[in-house]
Amino acid sequence: MSQSACIEGSCMKEACVEENSEKRQEKPGFKLFGEVSFRSFRKHESSLALFNWISILLFTFFLFMAFFPSSLAPYAPEERFIPYEAPSGRHLLGTNDIGNDILSELVFGARISITVGFAAALISTLIGTVLGLCAGYFRGVLDELLMGFTDVVLVIPKIPLIIVLGAFLRPSIWILILVLGLLSWESTARVTRSKALQLREAGYVKSAQCMGFSPYHIMTSDIFPNIIHVLLPKFMLAIASAMISEASLSFLGLGDISLKSWGIMLSFAFFRGGFIRDMWWWYMPPGICITFCVLSIALVGFGLEAKEKEYSEEGANIS
Amino acid sequence: MKSHASSTLLEVRDLEVSFQGIETVTVLSGISFSIRESETLALVGETGCGKSVVAHTIMHLLPPESRVKGAVEFKGKNLLGLNEKEMTKIRGKEIAIIFQDPSLALNPVYSIGHQLAEPLRVHQKEKKKAALSRAAIALKCMSFENFSECINYYPSWCSGGMNQRFLIAASTMLNPALLIADEPSKGLDKKCVAELETELKKLKVERKTSLLLISHDLGFVQRLANRIAVMYAGEIIELADSSSVFEKPLHPYTRGLLNSLPEKGFIPIPGFSPPLNSPPLGCRFHPRCPLREKYCIQVHPELKEIDGRAVRCFLYP
Amino acid sequence: MSGIARKVTRYFASFMLIAVINFTLPRLMPGDPIKNLIGEDVYISEKMMEELRLELGLNMPLSEQFASYLSDLLHLDLGHSYHLHAPVAEILLNKMEWTLLFVGISVVIGSLLGGFLGALAGWKPKKKVSRLTSFAFVVISCIPPYFLALLTLYLFAFKLGLFPSKGFYDTPEIGSVLHHLFLPTCVMSVFSASRNFLVMRGSVIQEKEQLYALYARAKGLHDTGILFRHIIKNASLPIITLLALDFGFLFSGALFIEIVFSLNGMGLLIYDAIMGKDYPLLQGAFLVIAFTALLANMLADLLYALIDPRVRRPA
Numbered sequence: 046m047s048q049s050a051c052i053e054g055s056c057m058k059e060a061c062v063e064e065n066s067e068k069r070q071e072k073p074g075f076k077l078f079g080e081v082s083f084r085s086f087r088k089h090e091s092s093l094a095l096f097n098w099i100s101i102l103l104f105t106f107f108l109f110m111a112f113f114p115s116s117l118a119p120y121a122p123e124e125r126f127i128p129y130e131a132p133s134g135r136h137l138l139g140t141n142d143i144g145n146d147i148l149s150e151l152v153f154g155a156r157i158s159i160t161v162g163f164a165a166a167l168i169s170t171l172i173g174t175v176l177g178l179c180a181g182y183f184r185g186v187l188d189e190l191l192m193g194f195t196d197v198v199l200v201i202p203k204i205p206l207i208i209v210l211g212a213f214l215r216p217s218i219w220i221l222i223l224v225l226g227l228l229s230w231e232s233t234a235r236v237t238r239s240k241a242l243q244l245r246e247a248g249y250v251k252s253a254q255c256m257g258f259s260p261y262h263i264m265t266s267d268i269f270p271n272i273i274h275v276l277l278p279k280f281m282l283a284i285a286s287a288m289i290s291e292a293s294l295s296f297l298g299l300g301d302i303s304l305k306s307w308g309i310m311l312s313f314a315f316f317r318g319g320f321i322r323d324m325w326w327w328y329m330p331p332g333i334c335i336t337f338c339v340l341s342i343a344l345v346g347f348g349l350e351a352k353e354k355e356y357s358e359e360g361a362n363i364s
Numbered sequence: 365m366k367s368h369a370s371s372t373l374l375e376v377r378d379l380e381v382s383f384q385g386i387e388t389v390t391v392l393s394g395i396s397f398s399i400r401e402s403e404t405l406a407l408v409g410e411t412g413c414g415k416s417v418v419a420h421t422i423m424h425l426l427p428p429e430s431r432v433k434g435a436v437e438f439k440g441k442n443l444l445g446l447n448e449k450e451m452t453k454i455r456g457k458e459i460a461i462i463f464q465d466p467s468l469a470l471n472p473v474y475s476i477g478h479q480l481a482e483p484l485r486v487h488q489k490e491k492k493k494a495a496l497s498r499a500a501i502a503l504k505c506m507s508f509e510n511f512s513e514c515i516n517y518y519p520s521w522c523s524g525g526m527n528q529r530f531l532i533a534a535s536t537m538l539n540p541a542l543l544i545a546d547e548p549s550k551g552l553d554k555k556c557v558a559e560l561e562t563e564l565k566k567l568k569v570e571r572k573t574s575l576l577l578i579s580h581d582l583g584f585v586q587r588l589a590n591r592i593a594v595m596y597a598g599e600i601i602e603l604a605d606s607s608s609v610f611e612k613p614l615h616p617y618t619r620g621l622l623n624s625l626p627e628k629g630f631i632p633i634p635g636f637s638p639p640l641n642s643p644p645l646g647c648r649f650h651p652r653c654p655l656r657e658k659y660c661i662q663v664h665p666e667l668k669e670i671d672g673r674a675v676r677c678f679l680y681p
Numbered sequence: 682m683s684g685i686a687r688k689v690t691r692y693f694a695s696f697m698l699i700a701v702i703n704f705t706l707p708r709l710m711p712g713d714p715i716k717n718l719i720g721e722d723v724y725i726s727e728k729m730m731e732e733l734r735l736e737l738g739l740n741m742p743l744s745e746q747f748a749s750y751l752s753d754l755l756h757l758d759l760g761h762s763y764h765l766h767a768p769v770a771e772i773l774l775n776k777m778e779w780t781l782l783f784v785g786i787s788v789v790i791g792s793l794l795g796g797f798l799g800a801l802a803g804w805k806p807k808k809k810v811s812r813l814t815s816f817a818f819v820v821i822s823c824i825p826p827y828f829l830a831l832l833t834l835y836l837f838a839f840k841l842g843l844f845p846s847k848g849f850y851d852t853p854e855i856g857s858v859l860h861h862l863f864l865p866t867c868v869m870s871v872f873s874a875s876r877n878f879l880v881m882r883g884s885v886i887q888e889k890e891q892l893y894a895l896y897a898r899a900k901g902l903h904d905t906g907i908l909f910r911h912i913i914k915n916a917s918l919p920i921i922t923l924l925a926l927d928f929g930f931l932f933s934g935a936l937f938i939e940i941v942f943s944l945n946g947m948g949l950l951i952y953d954a955i956m957g958k959d960y961p962l963l964q965g966a967f968l969v970i971a972f973t974a975l976l977a978n979m980l981a982d983l984l985y986a987l988i989d990p991r992v993r994r995p996a
Contacts, residue, residue: 189687193687193690193691193694196691196695197691197694197695197698198698199926200695200699200929200971200974200975200978201695201698201699201702201929201971201974202928202929202930202932202933202970202971202974203929203933204929204930204933204936205929205933205966205967205970205971206702206967206971208951208955208963208966208967209706209963209964209966209967210706211955212954212955212958212960212963213706213707213710213717213960214710214711231926285823289823289825292825292828293825293826293827293933293934293937296825296827296937297937297940297952297955298955298956299955308825311825311827311828311831315831315941320831320835323839325835328831332824332825332828332831332832335823335824335825335828336820336823336824336825336828337823339823340819340820340823343819343822343823344819347819423899425895425898425899448903448904449903452901452902452903453901454901455898455899455900455901456899456900456901456902457901460899460900461896461899463892463895463896463899465892468891468892468893469892469893469895469896470893470896471893471897471911471914471915472893472915472989472990472991473914473915473988473989473990474911474914475990482900482902482910483900483901486900486901486902486906487901518990518991520990520991521990531896534900535900
């Protein structure tokens with residue numbers, strides 16, 4: 046979705062710079078005098094720290110909702126009551142068209158939405174890391190091939206493809222996860238590749254090469270640990286992006302109906318008369334939950350990214 | 365050090381610059397010098413001694429966390445008291461600066477002609493075509509034979525030496541009275557340095573531009589400068605005219621610098637420049653000075669004037 | 682390999698990959714390939730099925746099938762929709778016009794708005810206004826597009842009754858069209874703007890630190906003069922690449938918004954096709970969208986080369 050890539054947008058500039066690396070020369074940051082850069086003197090913003098804490102709290106709350114839904118939900122989501130009820134003391138968010146308590150559905154839906162996001166992000170991050178590492182470490186023909194492959198595959202728009210697949214096959218959560226994961230690794234691959242390109246020139250990598258360690262060993266024990274702090278924010282942003290895509294696809298009825306994610310709830314609300322009947326307690330909560338969950342994940346991701354930049358800058362300054 | 369005869373163009377008095385952050389670092393202390401019209405003053409010193417900060421302070425290009433004390437007077441006006449809008453009228457027009465990395469200082473997506481014409485369009489509100497043709501003429505005066513093609517080139521297509529000369533052309537389009545050159549010869553090979561020297565000499569002679577030359581290349585400086593100020597750890601430790609500094613250096617640091625030249629034997633000065641957030645007590649050079657006394661470790665020397673020169677050392681009380 | 686040759690090979694490979702995917706999908710799926718090629722819930726007699734089988738060449742070896750498929754593609758024959766009783770290409774073309782109009786306008790407005798605001802926010806990132814707008818756009822980018830569309834529809838169409846809630850127009854006049862398209866365009870532009878905003882902001886923040894920005898200041902340029910005369914051109918380079926990468930996303934997002942607003946474009950068409958299992962139509966739609974995305978990429982590359990002289994070599 047347009048905004049799912051927007052989530053990754055903050056890293057996009059990096060991705061774009063990498064993509065046009067042959068066009069764009071290396072630009073060292075402008076240092077004012079000598080080695081002492083005034084950047085290391087910048088005071089840490091207290092308001093940003095506040096943001097970070099709020100987003101982490103929010104994210105933990107949603108995780109808790111996903112792991113322990115029974116402790117938050119008043120009923121089981123399949124239990125049926127009187128349908129189309131407005132919010133009341135017994136049903137804080139009312140009931141839907143078949144009589145399920147909406148609040149319980151909401152709480153149990155967290156698990157599905159977050160799992161899909163997490164799984165898809167895991168797949169895409171894994172693929173992206175492996176490809177990026179290999180491309181960056183081995184360079185040459187392999188680099189060209191892999192990056193070419195990346196370019197070629199990622200022109201294909203994900204949503205239409207999933208639509209076609211979903212129409213043919215029974216809508217299943219695994220298709221969703223697989224396709225989302227298999228088509229989103231571009232930005233991770235680019236970032237890993239550029240970091241690998243940097244790190245392969247480091248002293249300890251060169252000495253490991255001299256000592257005759259296999260490339261696989263060097264990549265896993267020398268280069269990879271230094272990439273993790275870059276991967277983590279990307280992973281978070283990938284989760285956010287996948288969650289939004291899932292929500293969108295579920296809206297079209299391509300999600301798994303048996304597993305009620307927030308997206309499916311929204312879809313039911315719209316297509317089964319919730320909208321027309323002005324039942325805001327049905328369609329607002331899932332949408333709000335999606336937004337806030339994605340927001341918290343994205344903010345955590347941005348926070349991690351900012352921290353990573355800080356560390357890499359300070360590291361460069363101390364030398 | 366006050367000078368006489370032709371009028372003073374730029375005067376810097378007791379300049380102190382510090383950067384505020386987690387800790388406050390004083391980068392420059394007690395900097396005083398002056399430049400007359402058509403004079404070339406060179407600011408020499410190791411990397412990290414604060415030479416570029418002087419240049420940026422004069423031009424008001426320091427970052428927001430900087431604190432400046434002292435006075436910088438240009439043609440009688442106190443530059444430090446001007447606000448940003450007033451300063452923009454002076455920058456590029458009366459004082460210009462060229463940076464050490466010409467390929468990075470020029471905007472990669474605009475043509476050379478466009479960037480040369482820009483000062484004309486911004487300061488003198490000239491029309492694009494007229495400005496471009498004046499830019500072409502400027503390039504011709506710089507002895508670029510294919511100046512009409514150069515107008516359409518982009519910085520990434522040209523070598524560092526060419527870009528440096530383009531940069532000089534852009535900075536001097538409006539005939540500024542003072543040109544600050546911040547390490548112009550860094551990263552250039554010998555041939556380019558020679559071309560650069562020719563350009564700067566032409567500026568001095570034909571347009572009577574004053575030059576504040578910041579460099580760590582002593583040979584380059586010797587050929588161009590009238591007077592030399594030697595900086596160390598944020599202070600001026602010697603200020604004299606060029607020949608005096610090279611023939612009879614007073615400060616032990618200056619002597620050490622000259623000894624480290626290839627012609628004199630490449631003898632380096634032992635030790636490292638002190639970090640500016642914790643300079644040594646007393647004379648800042650004392651840890652590396654072969655002639656230090658007990659006095660030097662405890663008391664900080666002032667800049668003393670002797671025979672038209674200035675030096676900051678207890679050897680000359 | 683020179684830059685251009687490399688790019689052309691990649692585009693060609695993308696083209697072939699899309700075509701191959703589209704070709705193999707119906708033939709790989711479980712069930713009778715004939716069903717997969719004509720759609721489910723289509724009632725035709727056994728005799729017709731045999732005829733179709735021959736016509737579609739399902740008895741031929743795969744390579745021949747692929748060759749005929751490719752030649753069909755090049756003749757812009759995307760198959761036949763048995764649900765709507767018309768060639769797929771015709772149906773798609775009709776609806777595409779409206780969708781492209783809607784997407785085109787929204788993307789242009791969104792890019793300009795987002796780019797402009799993003800540049801200002803990146804130039805003065807510490808100001809309250811910048812921070813607020815940045816946060817607002819981040820929040821917007823976390824909202825699923827159709828949800829925002831739902832909310833806007835609810836608020837402005839149902840509750841306030843300011844705008845119509847269905848269709849492209851009541852009467853085929855400019856006024857009616859504008860009235861109907863206003864809300865969806867707003868929603869779509871806001872989404873397009875949100876990602877352009879964040880990227881432009883990041884880009885400007887990065888470019889601010891470059892030496893040429895300082896030099897521009899040293900030449901006597903003032904504040905926003907530096908921003909608009911120097912930084913913007915450099916900072917917009919990532920946006921161009923982004924628009925290309927993004928195109929698939931934007932188009933898909935537009936489809937959702939169309940569905941919510943019941944606009945009579947590709948969105949509803951695809952939705953009905955999903956419900957009705959009209960496979961040929963879905964495949965055709967996929968092809969068309971994928972190829973448009975490819976085209977967008979090519980355009981972006983061209984635009985990039987035009988703006989950034991570092992990609993070109995001197996004559």
